Amino acid sequence: MRLPFASGLTAEAARFQWRLLVVLALVVLATASAVVLVTRQNIAREEELRRETEFQVSLGLLRSVQTSRQATLVERCRSLATKSRLQAALEDNAQDLLYPSARDELRDLIAGPPGQRTARFYRFLDAQGRVLAPPPGAAAGVLPPAEEARLSLAALPDAAQVGYLVVRPPERGEVLLEMIVIPIFSNDNGRKLAALVLGFEPFQPEGDPQGRAPVNGVWLEGRAHLAAGGPAASPGFARALDAAMAAGGAGGRFRFEADGQSWLVFTQRLCAGGVYTPAFEVCAFPLGPMLERQRALGWQIIGAGAGVMLLGLGLSYFLSFRLSAPVERLAHDSREQRSRRVQAEAALETTSAELDRAARFSANASHQLKTPVAVMRAGLEMLQAKGTLGEADSHELDGLIHQTYRISSVIEDLLLLSRLDAGQLRLNFATVNLSELIAAALDDLSALSGENELSVTQDCPPDLHITGEKRYTTLILQNLLENARKYNRPGGSIKLTARETGGRVMLAISNTTLQPIPAEARQHIFERFHRGGLGENVPGYGLGLNLARELARIHHGDLQLIRSDEAGTEFAVTFRSAAVAVKLPA
Secondary structure (H helix, E strand, O other), rough: OOOOOOOOOOOOOOOHHHHHHHHHHHHHHHHHHHHHHHHHHHHHOOOOHHHHHHHHHHHHHHHHHHHHHEEEEEEEEHHOOOOOHHHHHOOOOOOHHHHHHOHHHOOHOOOOOOOOEEOOOOEEOOOOOOOOOOOOOOOOOOOOOHHHHHOOOOOOOOOEEEEEEEOOOOOOEHHHHEEEEEEEEOOOOOEEEHHHHHOOOOOOOOOOOOOOOOOOEEEEEOEEEOOOOOHHHOOHHHHHHHHHHHHHHHOEEEEEEEEEEEEEEEEEOOOOOOOOOOEEEEEEEEEEHHHHHHHHHHHHHHHHHHHHHHHHHHHHHHHHHHOOOHHHHHHHHHHHHHHHHHHHHHHHHHHHHHHHHHHHHHHHHHHHHHHHHHHHHHHHHHHHHHOOOOOOHHHHHHHHHHHHHHHHHHHHHHHHHHHHHHHHOOOEEEEEEEEHHHHHHHHHHHHHOHHOOOOEEEEEOOOOOEEHHHHHHHHHHHHHHHHHHEEEEEEEEEEEEEEEEOOOOEEEEEEEEOOOOOOHHHHHOOOOOOOOOOOOOOOOOOOHHHHHHHHHHHOEEEEEEEEOOOEEEEEEEEEEEEEOOOOOOH
16 A cells, blocks of 8 residues: 555555654654653642642641640630639539639630630549539530540640540531640649640631632541531542541542542641540642643643654655665665576576586596597507507507597596586595605606706795695696696796795796787686687697696685786696694595
């Protein structure tokens, strides 16, 4: 499937364009998702920090109010405790005198002016912490008997304490009261005579009917007592908050869902170490505005990502046409390479088969020729041995016998070449004294070059050793020297130079010549049966150089034409030095 405006592309280029678009879309999607996630986390973290600061401020305000109220009451109680009549009533547990004596001193706390926070009740505790019930008409505030009994303490505190109490008056529902317990000490010996307990409605900010401001309250005995108005009026909100607190939310922060809205709650224990049941200050913040901000930013980021993706899509159209051109060329080149490889493999298979057939034919023909030639030579030698021929016939018979030897030499060369072509020639490598082989080859050459009066010189070290097989190394030398003799001029010269460098031994054989090898013929001189213009009147079959090079290569060396000019022709053959401790493959 091709993208729009991509009909001119090949299948490979179209697939490349699709992959480019998919990768671009995935990159943009992953980047946008990461940005959205990080942004949401940052907003939530900032919101929690801001709300926690507000909670601490609210809690500090509450404690400030409590501290101010405690200081005022402590001072009032000190003044109250100095009254001798009150001291006597406390020491005698005379409730009928105690409450009337305190009524005048506490009148402004019980029935203060409008707008002032007044006490809902006050009670005295004796030295053992038991409640001293007020007499009828004492104006100490109405308190149901069950709640009044809960004011008792196991022991009086040494300093003012704050606690909380839930009362259930008949005229209204549950009411949470903040209690302040102030010990009263004797004027004579300073011992604790009693304690005064006053109950106030706790200080709480007003609720927000719109549900946007935090909801404050106190959690006590498994229930939350919240400020009136707003979400606090919903039974579902209170139940969800109570369940979250009971599940382990007391003393930290947590989130919960109530009436389809998310809330962030901070809690902290009040009056730690107090003498009454522990209570927790609760402050619940609505997360709706924060979630709206998260959603708005998320959509903005998604919109930006979509814009980037659309921009990338447009750019990809432009880039894909430019980048797909190399892909198209590579695909085209790949098809051509595959086609050429198939053709090369087919040609190689054909050539291999032809070489195999040629090698088999050469080997079979050579084997078939060896016997007739040997029979012919034996017959000619027997005829010559009878002595019945004249001088002219005897001389002609000598020439025929010499030709049989030449034919046998050609047959041996063909057999050797066929074994090389078939990969059947295996050498037994050993250390060969090249200096001795050179001396022996030069002796043989001197017997043949006498008629041309060739001068032979050498510059070879006395003990030069190579790694090879003596038989085939000798054949290499013989072929090179024979080539130097045959293509030399009368009265010419042959020179041998041998040197060992870098683990290699190079033997150079140069000779004078009638004329240099033509440049166009130099690339063919190592081919089989190649004679060239100079070899038309020279005996031979064009196998010597080819055989010498093949044998040199199987010795891990090579044979090369170094030069051919008016000064002469020079060939160089290289061998591996025996001084290099390397095991050569057979």
